[in-house]
Each structure stands twice: as C-alpha cells, then as structure tokens.
Amino acid sequence: xxxxxxxxxxxxxxxxxxxxxxxxxxxxxxxxxxxxxxxxxxxxxxxxxxxxxxxxxxxxxxxxxxxxxxxxxxxxxxxxxxxxxxxxxxxxxxxxxxxxxxxxxxxxxxxxxxxxxxxxxxxxxxxxxxxxxxx
Amino acid sequence: xxxxxxxxxxxxxxxxxxxxxxxxxxxxxxxxxxxxxxxxxxxxxxxxxxxxxxxxxxxxxxxxxxxxxxxxxxxxxxxxxxxxxxxxxxxxxxxxxxxxxxxxxxxxxxxxxxxxxxxxxxxxxxxxxxxxxxxxxxxxxxxxxxxxxxxxxxxxxxxxxxxxxxxxxxxxxxxxxxxxxxxxxxxxxxxxxxxxxxxxxxxxxxxxxxxxxxxxxxxxxxxxxxxxxxxxxxxxxxxxxxxxxxxxxxxxxxxxxxxxxxxxxxxxxxxxxxxxxxxxxxxxxxxxxxxxxxxxxxxxxxxxxxxxxxxxxxxxxxxxxxxxxxxxxxxxxxxxxxxxxxxxxxxxxxxxxxxxxxxxxxxxxxxxxxxxxxxxxxx
Numbered sequence: 001x002x003x004x005x006x007x008x009x010x011x012x013x014x015x016x017x018x019x020x021x022x023x024x025x026x027x028x029x030x031x032x033x034x035x036x037x038x039x040x041x042x043x044x045x046x047x048x049x050x051x052x053x054x055x056x057x058x059x060x061x062x063x064x065x066x067x068x069x070x071x072x073x074x075x076x077x078x079x080x081x082x083x084x085x086x087x088x089x090x091x092x093x094x095x096x097x098x099x100x101x102x103x104x105x106x107x108x109x110x111x112x113x114x115x116x117x118x119x120x121x122x123x124x125x126x127x128x129x130x131x132x133x134x135x
Numbered sequence: 136x137x138x139x140x141x142x143x144x145x146x147x148x149x150x151x152x153x154x155x156x157x158x159x160x161x162x163x164x165x166x167x168x169x170x171x172x173x174x175x176x177x178x179x180x181x182x183x184x185x186x187x188x189x190x191x192x193x194x195x196x197x198x199x200x201x202x203x204x205x206x207x208x209x210x211x212x213x214x215x216x217x218x219x220x221x222x223x224x225x226x227x228x229x230x231x232x233x234x235x236x237x238x239x240x241x242x243x244x245x246x247x248x249x250x251x252x253x254x255x256x257x258x259x260x261x262x263x264x265x266x267x268x269x270x271x272x273x274x275x276x277x278x279x280x281x282x283x284x285x286x287x288x289x290x291x292x293x294x295x296x297x298x299x300x301x302x303x304x305x306x307x308x309x310x311x312x313x314x315x316x317x318x319x320x321x322x323x324x325x326x327x328x329x330x331x332x333x334x335x336x337x338x339x340x341x342x343x344x345x346x347x348x349x350x351x352x353x354x355x356x357x358x359x360x361x362x363x364x365x366x367x368x369x370x371x372x373x374x375x376x377x378x379x380x381x382x383x384x385x386x387x388x389x390x391x392x393x394x395x396x397x398x399x400x401x402x403x404x405x406x407x408x409x410x411x412x413x414x415x416x417x418x419x420x421x422x423x424x425x426x427x428x429x430x431x432x433x434x435x436x437x438x439x440x441x442x443x444x445x446x447x448x449x450x451x452x453x454x455x456x457x458x459x460x461x462x463x464x465x466x467x468x469x470x471x472x473x474x475x476x477x478x479x480x481x482x483x484x485x486x487x488x489x490x491x492x493x494x495x496x497x498x499x500x501x502x503x504x505x506x507x508x509x510x511x512x513x514x
Contacts, residue, residue: 043319078477085513086286090279091236
C-alpha cells in the first residue's frame with residue numbers, strides 16, 4: 001500500500017514538475033537560474049537590462065512554493081525562511097511579496113512590467129511571457 | 136536606573152514611530168510587523184570545579200549569554216529564564232528609499248524591554264545605503280541576529296566568541312552591495328559608541344555593579360558570497376572603559392584600546408555544511424602596560440537530512456596576558472552537539488549538549504556538561 005502511495009506521489013510530482021518563470025509580455029530579458037536565485041534571495045533587484053525587478057512568491061500553503069524553493073533556489077522552504085529571517089531581523093531585506101494563487105500571480109505579472117513570478121507550466125499563461133523553464 | 140534608561144530608549148523609539156505615523160509623507164507609507172522568539176530550558180548535568188563559589192554563582196556553571204548575563208548554575212534545576220526571549224520588529228517604509236527599523240526584545244533573564252534596533256535607512260543609490268540610529272555591532276558572523284534562534288543551527292552560538300560587554304551601538308553606517316559575475320559582496324563601515332548601564336557582562340565577573348563603555352567604535356565588515364561559499368572579514372577598534380556604580384561619571388581613564396580582527400569561512404553544499412570563525416581580540420591598557428590577546432576560534436559541521444539537522448562544533452577561547460599578576464587568563468574549549476528539527480517553515484526544535492572544559496589560570500566556571508532544549512519560532 002505504502003509503495004503504491006509513494007508511486008502515485010512520484011507520478012503526481014512528475015506531472016507538475018515543470019515550473020515556468022513569467023514576466024510581463026513586454027519583458028525582453030532572459031533570466032538565468034543564477035539571476036533568478038539572486039532576485040529571489042534579495043541579492044539583486046534588477047533585470048539584465050537594468051530595469052527594476054520585483055519578484056512575487058506564492059504563499060507557504062501552496063505546494064508549488066515548496067517545489068520552487070527546492071528546484072529553483074536549491075533549498076528547502078524552511079532554509080529559505082531561515083535565510084530571510086536573518087535579513088528581516090537585521091533590517092537588511094524584505095522577502096518577496098506573496099500571493100495566494102497562481103491565477104493571481106499571472107494577473108499581477110501581466111499588468112506590471114517590473115514584476116516577476118512563477119507558475120506551473122500547465123497554468124493559463126495568457127498575457128504573460130515565459131522567461132525561463134525549470135524542470 | 137537600568138530599567139528607566141532602557142525604557143527611555145524604548146520611549147524614544149515609540150516617539151519616533153508616532154511622529155512617523157502622524158506625519159504621512161505620502162499615501163504609500165507601508166508597514167511590516169514581524170517577530171521571533173525562543174523558549175529554552177537548560178541545566179548543568181555534571182561537572183567539576185576547584186571552588187564552587189564564583190562571584191555570586193554556584194559552579195560548575197555555564198554562561199549562556201555574556202551580553203545579557205545568562206548562566207546555568209550547578210544548584211539549579213531545569214531553568215527557563217536564562218535563554219528564553221521574544222522580539223518584535225516594525226519596519227516603516229516612508230518611500231522606496233527611506234525606512235525606519237525598530238526592534239524591541241524582552242528577555243526572561245532580565246524581565247525588561249531593550250531596544251536592539253532603531254534606525255533610519257536611506258538608499259543613496261541602488262547599491263549604497265546610509266543608516267543612522269541604534270544598531271547591533273556587526274562583530275561576529277551571528278552577532279546581528281544572535282537573538283533569532285530560528286535563523287541558525289545552534290541552540291546558542293558558541294560563547295567562546297559571542298560574548299563581550301557591548302552588543303549594540305548608537306551611530307551611523309554606510310553599506311555598499313555589489314554583484315560581479317557569480318560573486319556578490321556587501322561592505323559596511325560604521326562608527327558610534329555604547330554605554331551599558333549596570334552591564335550584565337561585568338556582573339558575571341564582579342559583584343560590584345559596573346557601567347561599561349565602548350567609545351569611538353570604528354569598524355568595517357565585508358561579506359563575499361559565491362554559490363556554496365561565504366567569507367566574512369571584520370576589523371573593529373574601540374576605546375573601552377568601566378566605572379563602578381553609583382559613580383557613573385568616573386569612567387577609568389585612559390581607556391583600554393580594543394582591536395578586533397575576524398574571519399569567517401562557511402561552505403554550504405545543500406546537505407553538508409561547514410562553518411568556521413576565527414577571531415583575535417586585543418586589549419591594551421596603556422596605563423598599566425597590560426596587553427591581553429584573546430584568540431578565539433570555532434569550527435562546525437552539519438548534515439541536513441530532510442527536517443533533521445545534526446551538527447557538531449568545537450570552539451576555543453584562549454586569553455594571553457603579558458602580566459599574569461595584573462590579569463589571569465581565561466581559557467576554555469567548548470564542544471557541542473546539536474540536533475535541529477524543522478517543525479514547519481516558521482518553527483523548529485533544537486536539543487544541544489555542550490561540554491565545556493575550563494583551563495583558565497584562575498578559579499572560573501569549572502568543567503561542565505550542559506543540556507538544553509529550545510523551541511524557536513518566527514511570526
């Protein structure tokens with residue numbers, strides 16, 4: 001039984017494995033994984049062309065947040081939280097603003113050229129541009 | 136006296152905050168309220184000491200926090216008051232560039248409020264930030280967020296390094312951040328001063344209450360990061376002096392010149408990680424021709440296994456005095472084993488065993504084995 005559940009989880013995991021990094025339809029920048037990590041850890045706040053970049057995050061409760069932290073940032077959500085708590089409580093940084101759903105993420109990113117977000121590749125991507133795909 | 140002065144600092148913070156609130160510069164003022172806390176219990180399990188009476192403490196005993204005077208004594212049971220604490224922080228962003236950061240701590244060990252941070256921050260450019268007010272001294276790697284247990288692996292950072300009279304200063308700093316290829320760098324220079332009324336550090340060594348002053352604090356800290364590698368270099372000087380209460384104006388003169396040089400090297404490979412820190416503190420009392428050099432070092436390694444992180448560290452503090460009659464060196468090593476469990480993204484539980492070996496040339500705290508368990512959270 002346990003093996004079946006694990007197998008199903010693996011299948012579900014692979015079905016939702018791809019994460020796409022999205023920007024405004026007018027965004028001409030390409031974003032590398034390294035740049036993405038810098039933007040989401042507060043080490044950089046601009047796109048390659050120098051324009052201001054504001055990353056958006058999904059809330060803690062969202063399963064895609066966990067896989068984004070692990071696959072894109074290479075750390076567990078708990079480690080990322082510990083990292084940000086160091087910056088927040090020394091006044092050195094503020095973590096990315098959080099939204100609760102992927103639909104909200106797409107809507108916000110489609111309306112602001114400075115925003116950067118992520119959704120699963122199966123989401124409705126109308127109005128936004130895919131800047132990077134993470135498998 | 137101590138209480139009133141601390142409260143008055145809080146009052147200043149509240150006043151600054153109220154002024155900020157009632158004078159909206161524009162509609163876009165935003166606030167963030169966050170907090171963190173630690174509930175910890177600990178106990179000296181066993182140990183030995185030549186003379187059980189050290190100042191007013193029963194030893195073998197274990198100093199958990201030099202800055203705030205936390206100490207587990209041999210005659211105590213499981214004690215919750217030495218390390219438990221809670222902090223609250225309010226950030227007010229007036230504009231994209233101007234903000235105010237205020238952080239207040241309540242510690243069970245002294246049952247009073249202390250203002251840890253209260254400063255204005257202004258971004259001169261995207262890379263250069265000017266800050267002024269009350270801050271933490273960025274002396275060691277964990278100094279600035281030592282109270283935030285959730286942010287690091289130990290139950291408490293090793294007190295072989297993390298313990299002097301002052302932990303904060305009033306002054307100003309200039310911070311510069313830069314990215315080049317795969318490297319990111321932060322450089323910071325700061326200047327200020329700090330007077331600690333009825334210093335908890337001093338009360339660990341002397342039954343006579345003392346005020347402690349670090350004047351003319353000047354320092355620089357540089358942090359370099361690339362992928363798994365982080366290095367941090369610091370240099371700081373200050374002029375230290377004390378006075379016995381209640382004669383709080385008569386600070387000893389000339390002051391003792393303090394120079395601190397430190398290097399941290401950390402490697403984090405995701406599952407495995409290695410932490411290290413080396414530090415040299417030199418204190419020169421020119422009036423008496425006394426020079427004390429206090430090298431301290433720490434090395435630790437851990438492995439993240441899902442929600443579990445076992446971690447071991449070894450550290451040493453080793454005073455060297457050029458005049459053993461004037462100053463008898465304090466020397467000890469501290470080996471610790473920590474097991475951290477991440478309950479969720481906002482809280483963790485840690486258990487830690489420390490084995491302290493006291494090799495001081497006078498009757499200090501003695502050898503001890505100490506156990507502690509903590510619950511750390513952020514909100």
